[in-house]
Amino acid sequence: MSVRIEENIWITMSDGCRLGARLWLPETAHENPVPAVLEYIPYRKRDGTRGRDEPMHGHFAKTGYAAIRVDMRGTGESDGHMADEYLKQEQDDALEVIAWIAAQPWCTGAVGMMGKSWGGFNALQVAARRPPALKAIITAYSTDNRYTDDIHYMGGCLLNDNLWWGTIMLAYQSRPLDPEIVGAGWRERWLERIESMPFFPALWLSHQRYDDYWKHGSVCEDFSAIECPVLAIGGWSDSYTNSVPRLLEGLKVPRLGIIGPWGHVYPQDGVPGPAIGFLQEAVRWWDHWLKGRDTGIMNEPMLRAYLEDPIAPEGTRTFTPGRWVGEAVYPSANIQPHSFYLASDHRLAERPGGQADLSIRSPQSHGKAAGEWMGTGCVGEMPTDQRLDDGSALVFETFPLETEIAVLGAAKLHLELSSDAPVAQIAVRLSDVAPDGRVRRVSYQVLNLTHRDSHEQPEALEPGRFYDVEIVLNDCGHHFLPGHRIRVSIATAYWPTIWPAPYPATLTIRTGESVLELPVRQNGAASPKIAFEPPAHGPLAPTTQVDPGAIRRYSLQDHVTGETTYVTEGIGGLFGEGILRFDEIGTQLCHSLKRELTIRDDDPLSARYVLSQSYEMGREGWIISVSTRTHMHADRDNFYLSGTLTAFENGELVIEREWNEMIARDLV
Structure with a gap:
């Protein structure tokens, strides 16, 4: 047609x-x-x-x-x-x-x-x-x-991507109207748009x-x-x-x-x-x-879902082995909870074991193996081997499985716990331990424990008091194969995914009645054959790759100061796409952003977050560039956010914006 x-x-x-x-x-x-x-x-x-x-x-x-x-x-x-x-x-x-x-x-x-x-x-x-x-x-x-x-x-918990996305929005909303579409008034309207732009990350942080x-x-x-x-x-x-x-x-x-x-x-x-x-x-x-x-x-x-097979926990993944299954209705009677109890010997056991109080205070840099909160198909973004983080977590795991367990849905962890601080976080990971010892994260969840009963009306913790807390992990679809182990890891921080609590809290987990519930898809559950056609596309937009761009991700630990720095940088393309020119309209795009997150293991108030960004677009005779820099830190009472934006037309500065915001912490 x-x-x-x-x-x-x-x-x-x-x-x-x-x-x-x-x-x-x-x-x-x-x-x-x-x-x-x-x-x-x-x-x-x-x-x-x-x-x-x-x-x-x-x-x-x-x-x-x-x-x-x-x-x-x-x-x-x-x-x-x-x-x-x-x-x-x-x-x-x-x-x-x-x-x-x-x-x-x-x-x-x-x-x-x-x-x-x-x-x-x-x-x-x-x-x-x-x-x-x-x-x-x-x-x-x-x-x-x-x-x-x-x-x-x-x-x-406050996601650190709140500042990342808010910073990107500053650049996105600073892009000009195209004079080929709107005519001579483009420049005035562009500057009005920048002048009226809110400081997005502070807007969201205020709620x-x-x-x-x-x-x-x-x-x-x-x-x-x-x-x-x-x-x-x-x-x-x-x-x-x-x-x-x-x-x-x-x-x-x-x-x-x-x-x-x-x-x-x-x-x-x-x-x-x-x-x-x-x-x-x-x-x-x-x-x-x-x-x-x-x-x-x-x-x-009603639900067609891909059940993933175990795969090496590498930061770059282009393909995941597995198979499609179908559930005629959802929630499905084919999926039932299967309980594993947290035992005093750090096992996940089929029956309740002896009661013990086990404590954990993770270093503030715990979470370096988390990968990105939102995967986009970039290199290096996936969770890596969880052994990097498990050394600073409280770990429970099964014996090697004798039969396959297929999980589809949201796992739940019911804990009896206490905190020694009025504001504390918990980070829970569900992992697959391969026979060779490598550990792949299957799902996770974080919880601000002041939100244990309500996100609308959080309440401070009473130090030393035990609470019954339920953590609902992210939905997942995964095969745990015979010979593999199921692992649950509990920590008190998850940097750089979330901003730390104001206190370096110690959590105490009471075993015995604390239990992990996995949504297990029953062996032999009927499933129709699920098949999709191969990918199809319409005609591509004529595009020239001007530069391939680059992606960098790494963390550094200073053994003198105790400071850990986590860095991601997209050069030329925010998600690794590089510098592109759309040939039909002659417009070239280049977007670079560098994130630097630093923290000391013993001090959550040492957290610092800096983002440097540049966006350039245009064609011969009409080149627009925007640069931003945002910064965030906090004390026990307040968050402090600052930002600058400069915009240039054909190399000449045309507008500057600056923001400085102090926002009270609300049990976060």
Whole structure:
């Protein structure tokens, strides 16, 4: 089917704001209208996501859909300003966009919405607003709870990626409007955009508990608000996976889930592999719900999940061995809890053992083997051999297994514990110990113990008092093979993933009744054969690789000062993509960022975090560059965040911004 691409069209909102859109349209759509698929995100259709958009939306257009990629208000060439993530204004605009699309002469009136990450979030949020023309959504790598499962907090602990993402947003939102699209007024509007930009990481840090700020846009508050069918996608190497089982359980509409081994990339490009024919699967979904064709998609199991086999714990992984299984409904009766008790001899035992009080105070640098909070398919990002961290943790493990144990879902650890400090953290890892001794992390979770009962109303710990605490680990799918051991590791810090508690706490774990519950998929459980087509793509965007870029990840320990420094650096490309030029528009992109996180093992207040970033884009005669530097440290009472931003046009400084924020610690 022939496809026509419109580089930019304007969609005018009721308040006069124009949103820029890129449209892939079957040539015959004006004579024979087609359904539409909308992706609505802030990452710049013109150049930011062009390489990803072209083959995906081009494929949809070739299969009989109008594919439309819209930049949100205040992003790309769209008018206005973006003040924050997931605002009501963002949703209101989406409702108008969907109504506009449905009314176009080339559209049948049926609209689907899809997206990954931000686009997956707002697909759920907009579905909960129930626009009449929205008939189905696909949400990939998103969450139903903005507090527990986004890039800001985890288990009530502050993720260090809050500053990383906030710093990236400073650069992203400082990118200029393209004069080839908006004309002579681009420069004035660009400077206005930078002047009005908030200091994103401080904005999010000012909400340290699950308050109304986070409840807005968290569809878990009312699953019944979503009345259209939902296809939810997750990846075990990604950080946005827990929402898939929760959506399957909480929604009442027709729904399906697919969880593969991938990081934060669409499954047709999935890394670690195997990638799948996700675009064909999406078309099956759209054909069923937007065209009324019986494609068999709703005969698939409610959950299709990849059970991973053991693999060496190396930082770079391009493929994960395993197999696909299907559960007709989820939660599934095929998956039942299997208990292992924490014993006084550090065993995970089938029956409760003797009671003992075992204590742990980890060095503050514990967590160096964690890898990235969010995998994206980069080199060096995966968790490495957990023996590096297990020496500073309290470890319990089984004897070598005699039979296979297949785990699918969320493991739970029930602990009886006490702390010697009023604010403390716990980091729990579930690992697979191979016969040769290497240890691969299968799942993990962190918990701010002041949030043990509630993320809305945290309470300080009473030192010395024992509490019953449940830690729900991240969902996982894994085969523990005969001869392997199951290991649980408990620590009091997880740097550089989370910011440390204000005290170097010692936790005491009481064995005997403390128990690990694994979601074990029963041996012999019936599973239909799960098969996906090979990955397919539409035509690629013509692109020149100007420079391959580089990725560096390392940690250093100073044995004089006791300071550990953890460094990651993307040179030329934030995620290893290097310096690219989109040939059709002549625009070249270069994005570099360096993170430096330092801490001393004996002092959580020694933590320091510095990010240095540069973003350059443009073409001959129009070169824009933005540099940022952000810094964070804390004392027992406050967080201190600072940042600077400088922007240049053709080498000349045009604007500077500076931020300095002090934010009170709220039991974090």
